[in-house]
Amino acid sequence: MKVVVLGSGVVGVTSAWYLAAAGHEVVVIDRQSAPGMETSFANAGQVSFGYSSPWAGPGIPLKAVQWLMMRNRPLVVWPLMDTRLYGWVTRMLANCTEAAYARNKARMVRVSEYSRRAIAELRAETGIEYDGRTRGTLQLFRTQKQLDHIGGDTRVLAQFGMPFDVLDPAGCIDQEPALKHVRGMFVGGLRLPQDETGDAHLFTQRLAAMAAEKGVVFRQGETIRAIATAGGKVTGVTTSAGEVVGDHYVLALGSFTTALALTIGIRIPVYPVKGYSLTLPVRDEDGAPVSTVMDESFKVAITRLGDRIRVGGTAELAGFSTRLRAPRRATLVRSLTDLFPRGGDPAEATFWSGLRPMTPDGTPIVGGTKYTNLHLNTGHGTLGWTMACGSGRLLADLVSGRVPEIDSADLSVARYALAGID
Template identity: 85%
Template structure:
């Protein structure tokens, strides 16, 4: 079968890889000059199987109001005349209940754990390298109140058999020795030993090269203008370089999926949530992280990538703006210099921003649409890198008509019960 994949970020490339493995003739279209050049380019570097949690959670509305008042705030909302934004926020608030959180967390952990196993198999099969480390994630709590409220997360982890450790300050230092330089900053942590780190951009480009060796055609620098349809099927993709036809189509365009799909009556609640990162060289090995430390107070992840440190975080609701804003940089610098003051010099950092494709319930959208040959693989939010291999393999099974290895009934867009006509 000829399959056309829209998007060459980490999710699109993973989809193409598994579709090619299933024996399909795959073409990937993307407007960027190379794979992994947008949201996959400089994300936080976490491969967070255990840390997969929806942003919508009990208590978040009150926390969000407090965050908005912080000087180094992890959340920024611009007063935009954007009905999509307010509709998305309204849906997110509806998911801030205990029942919704448990349901959404369970979905996310299911996909993430499947992706953990799938990524391990991919490494074993191909030997792919991408500055990977498999030394876990440490969620660092600065206050006792933060530490006391981890029960909801640990219950879901136990439900799915995801190992974790609750650590006192000494245990945190055992896992991240550089934390001994900032004793007194934190009261404890939650460690997720199965979590990993790695450079999503390097991974995406190297997996794309492996996919090309399997016959996948990457058409970069192509602007996707719309779909052609007939009845209940998509018949082609209209681009600035002509029409592209296929037997099946996969939309993996991240935040840009929403507007394109709307033109054919498929409505998905995916909104861009802007994130920022710093990348800087390690200055002092003794003062640098060995894996990922998640600073719970500022919602900032500090990750070791080879001889570099990646600092990623903040959530800015600013539509599709990619303007680099200095206050966001200062939040990242504040977290880095608090937690790893000797690790690297912020003045040497490269500052970057990207648009995370977020759903209001945190769960990606993977599966069928009203068109029998159009599938979606989008809406992964901050976890595209984490869930790429799992959702890519699931997507390939669905397109191929094979039985998926995990339950997917609650991952399709139909879960939102949105009119699609």
């Protein structure tokens, strides 16, 4: 069967890889000149299986108000005349209940745990290298109040069998020795030992090269203009280079999936949430992180990628703008210089922003649609890198008509119809 995948980010490329492994002829189409050039290009670098949680949860509305008042605030909302934004926010707030959080967390952990196994098997099978490390994530708390409120998180982790360690300052320094230089900055931490790190851009490009060797065709630099349908099926895709016809189609365009899907009558509540990152060379090995440190106060991740440090974070609701804003850079610099002042020089950093495709319940959309030969693989939010391999393998099973290895009934877009979102 010929499968046309729209999108060559980390989710699109992993989808193509697993579809090809299932024996399909695969064509990937993307407007960028190479794979992994948009949201996958310079994300925070975390592969955070244990950190997979929906943003929507009890207490979040109050926290959001507090974050908006901070000088180095992790959340920014621009007053746009965009009904999609306010509809998305309304749906997210509706998910800020205990019951919704438990349901959404269970879905996300299911996909993340599956992805953890999938990426480990992929590494063993291919030997792919991407500046990856398997040394866990340390969530660092600057205040006792933050540390005292981790009970809810640890209960959920225990419920789903995710290992964790609650650490005092000495324990944090054991895991991240460079923190010895800033002992007074934190009171403790929560370590998630199964989490990993790695360069999503490097992974995407190298996996795409391996996929091409197996026969996957990458049509880069082609703008997707329209999808044609007839008789309850997709019949073709029009691009800037002409028409592409296949037997099956996959939309994996991140935040841009929403508008394209709407042209054929599919409504999905995926909205772009802009994130920022800095990438800078390691200046002092003794002062640099060895894995990922999550600065809980500013919601910033500081990650080691080979001989570089990646600092990623903030959530900005600004539509599809990728404008680089100085205050967001200042927040990233503040977190880095507070915790790893010797690690690298911010003056040498490259500043970047990308659009994370978020659903209001935090769970990605992976599954079929009202068209019998069209599947979606999008809406992973900040966890696209974390969930990519699991989502790609699941998608390949669904397209191939195989019974997936995990339950996927509640991952498709149909869950929103059941919730009254048509």
